[in-house]
Amino acid sequence: MNRLLSNARASVLPLAILMLVLVMVVPIPAFMLDIFFVANIAISLAVLMVALNAQKPLDFSAFPTVLLFATLFRLGLNVASTRIVLVHGHEGESAAGHVIEAFGTFLIGGDYVVGIFVFAILMIINMIVVTKGAGRVSEVSARFTLDALPGKQMAIDADLNAGLITPDEAKARRVEVSTEADFYGSMDGSSKFVKGDAVAAMLILAANIIGGLILGPVSHGMSIADAAHNYILLAIGDALVAQLPSLMLSIAAASIVTRVTSDKDLAGQIGGQFGSPRTWTPVAVILALLGILPGMPHMVILPAAGIAGFAAWKLRQIERRPAPVVIVPVETIDQSKIGWEEVTDGMQVNLDIGYGLVPLADERRGSPLMGRITGVRRQLSKELGFVVPQVRVRDDINLAPYVYRILVNGVVVGEDTVSPDEMLALNTGQAYGDLFGKKVKDPTFGLDATWVDASDADAATGAGYLVVDPGTVMATHLNHLLGQNAADLLGQDEVQALLDGLKERAAQLVAALAPLPITTLTQVLKGLLAENVPLKEFRRIAGAIAVAAQRTQDAEELIETIRPELGALIIQKLCGVREPLRVMTLEGQLEGLLGQAMRADQSRRHVIEPDLGRRIVEALQRAAGPLIAEAKPFALVVQPSIRIAIRKLVKTCLPDTPVLSFFEVPEEKAVEVVAVIGASQQALAA
Structure with a gap:
């Protein structure tokens, strides 16, 4: 049943496009035209409501495509109505259907001159104000979104490396970022459809008027006055019927591209930002002053001032009202149940920081630390020959404010203190003079160093000191410790990944390693890493292990046997x-x-x-x-x-x-x- 419904939904759009082509080509009766016009107005209203209720632009990600098909539908109706107006316009005001008649007689009072001016004003509002503004916003949004795309993707990678999000969440955020770029790019192009639709409406109106003034006297023997009354009135009614949905779609497009992501819809967002007594109190005072001036319409301005004053008073009362106390019902819970997540930590590498160092990992400040950690992992992975695990950065209230701690497999391998608002000046042996600041030792190399104010960084550099920021200090320390503890980062899963990658290039070599247990192979590779032998040339290492494994399967003996084969790799560093x-x-x-x-x-x-x-x-x-x-x-x-x-x-x-x-x-x-x-x-x- 679900498959049938899915197939039915999939076939609706092709059938609608086919019907649109038929409407353009095949003449349709006036009552069908009325149905299509009402459907067009209903679709435009629905699109406008969806746009206004969206909490963020991507909630209506199909809007560019919907806008395209809605515009094509309206243009198809213009073609069909033009055919009916020109063919049956001499028969009277109801010749093109009751909808066009209503717009031509009721809305403009049956005066086509008034209708021309009303249509012109609607065209100015739609084309010059709404459409042009929405098109400009779409263009700027598309440009800024595409420019920010690499930064957003790096931020996602940084959060993933820090363990702040799971791989599935990172994948979802990458899809959202990509969809956002596609959406604003599509909106930039869709704004041209709206503008082209407005231009087409003027040309269609001109074609209907000119065609009617020619066909009336020539084909039907009508006077110029009668022809002008009938055909221009029908043309104006047809133009207004099409222009009203067009204006609603333009407003929907403008509201979508000008939205700022929020957890509320547009009405809630605007209401929340205008719902302050500090907004309405000055309005009430100024209106009251205007209302008492001589010559002003007192009966109009003073009631408006009273309404604004009442709104300000009411909003102030709401602000002063104490927050309601929510009584949460007590539930009986089995306190003996403890989840595995409470006693296990799935991250191999953790960087714990005190609360004073949290700004270094803040996305709003560009996450300088996270970007450097990503660079450390990428560089170490290239040097060691396997993917270094993710690094999770987390704040620890048990640490002093400016202390950080590095843990590998739950073991603290390094700890030090940095100053987040200062720079570290390292004396590499070429510096001269003394610096004012806190004297420390560099955590990575043990060099003499001084924490100096950021404004003194240039002077320290000129004196021969190597000046680095706190994020670089922590990232360098992390890089050094991960390199020293590379053997602890390699497990059987990483070894299996190395074998899977090698199998694509050297399947027979991997088959030769098959008799050797994965645990023994892991011990051998960990032993090499423990002595700073990288696994970049894993094919050569695997070949040496395959030969040595024919004589022994003891991990320590395997290491000593293959090291002479790897001598060139060892000494090249x-x-x-x-x-x-x-x-x-x-x-x-x-x-x-x-x-x-x-x-x-x-x-x-x-x-x-x-x-x-x-x-x-x-x-x-x-x-x-x-x-x-x-x-x-x-x-x-x-x-x-x-x-x-x-x-x-x-x-x-x-x-x-x-x-x-x-x-x-x-x-x-x-x-x-x-x-x-x-x-x-x-x-x-x-």
């Missing part, structure tokens, strides 16, 4: 193609001692004796200090058997220092040994 690789090594005797200890470790815990580990760390920090100060990347290269142990040791003090085995350095790569980490004889003996 440390030096250029023609630049030598700066390396540190361990003294031979110390390395041999560590190798023996690792081989004797049956538990594979890879733990170095604490005192010896402390000495190695101190020596490594002393050697790495100058290189870190000069921002020169380097790597610690050791024997394969001790790489895991040394990596665990170094991670505690220099987490960004890569630890490589000798096999991971390509043979053709030039190497520059910058330090040899040794130990004293006493330490070795111990």
Whole structure:
């Protein structure tokens, strides 16, 4: 049944278009013309009512198409009525139907001269005022809507990244933004239909008058006066019948394009904004002053002043009336029921902010923080090789006003304080002079920094400081921490997405990985990310894993087996193609001692004796200090058997220092040994 109704509705419009063509071509009797004229007036009234009751323009998104078909319908009736007027106009005032007769006799008193002036005034109102104004508003709205389209889409992406909306809500908002742009573009074109309709009405009136003045005397032997009375009266009636619906559609178009989105219809919106005693009190006073002036129509102005004064008094009484107390009935609720949403958090990455930092995420201020977070996710996704999860920004009343906290999988990985109304001036080593402001440490790189007033930013830049805004400080810190915790962002779903993408290009390679459990593959990839090996070249990584998986399926052994195959990928972040690789090594005797200890470790815990580990760390920090100060990347290269142990040791003090085995350095790569980490004889003996 529903399908039949749907098919019936779908066939109404084609049948209506066919009927419109028939009305234009085939002569119709006068009573049918009356029915069509009344239907035209009813349709125009319905369109006007829908436009006035719409809360926002998109509530009547079909208006441009409705306007087109309503205009075509009215023009088709003009063609049919013109045929009847010219063919039967000599028969009298009722020759073209009772509707045209009523408009030609009752509304203008049977005087066609008055009718011509009335029609001219309606044409001026419709064409010069309403249609022209609506067309201009449509043009400007279309231009501004299209210009704002990229910004609105970025705002949607920012809300989605912040977790403020769900993917389904984001999809719905994108559709709404696209529909809004299409709507205002269509309204800009539809305004030309309204203007063209007004011009066509004048030409049709002129054609009816000229045709009648020619046909009356020539074909029917009428005098010029009789022909003018009959044909001009019928032409004016026909023009007024068509002009009234045209004026209503023009008003509907103007009301639609001038609407501002609100939760009320037009009447409620206007009533709410005029319903203030501060509006009507001055009106009452001014009208009363005008009413007491000599020569003024006192009996007209003074009652109007009284009405305005009464309205102001009544509205003031309403404002002073206490708000009604709504008694909510108490319902018996099972307090033991707890929803899963109360105890779970589906977001992997959260950025909690104090209430003082909320303006940084405010859409009305351009959401500077949200835009930067979107950029961070996009850049990190390109660098790491998989889509970084969304970041939800939420205010936390438990935090101090200007404190932010970064959480990954529920674990706090970073926290700091920013000043939302100031700028952070970083001393990168090239600055001179001192700045007035709060001295702090940069949360990302630990550089000396100062929070300065925004007006002093240019002076700080001139002094050699790197000046950044609070949103950039937070986004940079977030970028650094997400990069450090990239392994925690990768899960089995992300790995499956990588496999699905690779399958389209290398189906056989993915098939070769099939025997390896997805959990083991995830552990291997997480292990690579933990040591800053990106997954951008996933095809190469997958190929190495497929070969290594034939010998072992242990995740740790797989990582150590494939790392030599990925050596070029690992060291390309440390030096250029023609630049030598700066390396540190361990003294031979110390390395041999560590190798023996690792081989004797049956538990594979890879733990170095604490005192010896402390000495190695101190020596490594002393050697790495100058290189870190000069921002020169380097790597610690050791024997394969001790790489895991040394990596665990170094991670505690220099987490960004890569630890490589000798096999991971390509043979053709030039190497520059910058330090040899040794130990004293006493330490070795111990």
